Amino acid sequence: MLTIGTLSKKTGTKEQTIRYYEQIGLMPEPGRTEGGQRRYDNAQLDRLSFIRHSRQLGFSLDAIRELLDLSDQPNRPCEEADAIARRQLKQVEQRMARLKALRTELKRMVHECSGGRTADCKVLEVLRDHSECLTEHDEIGA
Amino acid sequence: MLTIGTLSKKTGTKEQTIRYYEQIGLMPEPGRTEGGQRRYDNAQLDRLSFIRHSRQLGFSLDAIRELLDLSDQPNRPCEEADAIARRQLKQVEQRMARLKALRTELKRMVHECSGGRTADCKVLEVLRDHSECLTEHDEIGA
DNA sequence: GCTTGAACCTCTAGTAGCTAGAGGATGTAA
DNA sequence: TTACATCCTCTAGCTACTAGAGGTTCAAGC
Numbered sequence: 001m002l003t004i005g006t007l008s009k010k011t012g013t014k015e016q017t018i019r020y021y022e023q024i025g026l027m028p029e030p031g032r033t034e035g036g037q038r039r040y041d042n043a044q045l046d047r048l049s050f051i052r053h054s055r056q057l058g059f060s061l062d063a064i065r066e067l068l069d070l071s072d073q074p075n076r077p078c079e080e081a082d083a084i085a086r087r088q089l090k091q092v093e094q095r096m097a098r099l100k101a102l103r104t105e106l107k108r109m110v111h112e113c114s115g116g117r118t119a120d121c122k123v124l125e126v127l128r129d130h131s132e133c134l135t136e137h138d139e140i141g142a
Numbered sequence: 143m144l145t146i147g148t149l150s151k152k153t154g155t156k157e158q159t160i161r162y163y164e165q166i167g168l169m170p171e172p173g174r175t176e177g178g179q180r181r182y183d184n185a186q187l188d189r190l191s192f193i194r195h196s197r198q199l200g201f202s203l204d205a206i207r208e209l210l211d212l213s214d215q216p217n218r219p220c221e222e223a224d225a226i227a228r229r230q231l232k233q234v235e236q237r238m239a240r241l242k243a244l245r246t247e248l249k250r251m252v253h254e255c256s257g258g259r260t261a262d263c264k265v266l267e268v269l270r271d272h273s274e275c276l277t278e279h280d281e282i283g284a
Numbered sequence: 285g286c287t288t289g290a291a292c293c294t295c296t297a298g299t300a301g302c303t304a305g306a307g308g309a310t311g312t313a314a
Numbered sequence: 315t316t317a318c319a320t321c322c323t324c325t326a327g328c329t330a331c332t333a334g335a336g337g338t339t340c341a342a343g344c
Binding site for chain 4: 003014016017020024033034035036037055060061
């Protein structure tokens, strides 16, 4: 039986985060000691590792919920899991494409700035006028 | 004089967002009609365009605040603005590097999945066991 | 058995950057 | 004057946590 602190260390997840996952139903309610402290078993350790790893790969908590559900039904076809992963891959690729355009623009801004007064600053000038941009970029919070 | 609705359309910013920017002090308090409705001038339109464009390039609201301050002081050296842009460029490059690693892993997951039962699903298997990953990836919310 | 202190508990509030909706007031054209 | 689009404020919600206050429990050493 593992305490929350041990589970936290083993998975690299903050204790508060573990409680949060329990609260939103991503982790099951664990057993408790008589005094009310949480105690975990290995199945729960595995589940948390799964969640953690999925988060590192950028899956949303909702997507992880779906993946966990699928994982609990070994005899279903795995197309759904595959679809979720493909969706995630697509998102990652879209984000990369956007970042690439932003990088181009930022590089240009920075390179053209010759270090004079802010009145002549190329960085500020570009920000003032979108039409100076060579690339299109219209995603906020990409 | 522009209404908030017109400003919203011209800049592609939601009305609520404009009010939010005012609330956090990023946009100045505009004039009001007798009845209390906001009316904007061209300086405010320019300012909002600047904010909007900076957001599209991924700058945080805090960074934008700094950039706006600099922009208001035409005689100061523009090194600070340049530094902010460089910082942003660096962040973008870091995010791209992380996404690249994630993409590699996701691609591998998806390609290896042959479409059987979830019990044998490669996608789920990889998520269960980080040691199967060929690349390192340890950024959440990249 | 008792003490001590690390680890645990719950609860609230905060983070970024908005977004949605309720319920009501205003502006403007016909 | 009437209709109704647009505006107002206020509250609460979103994602995915994180921090901290104030109090309780566990386990090891004496």
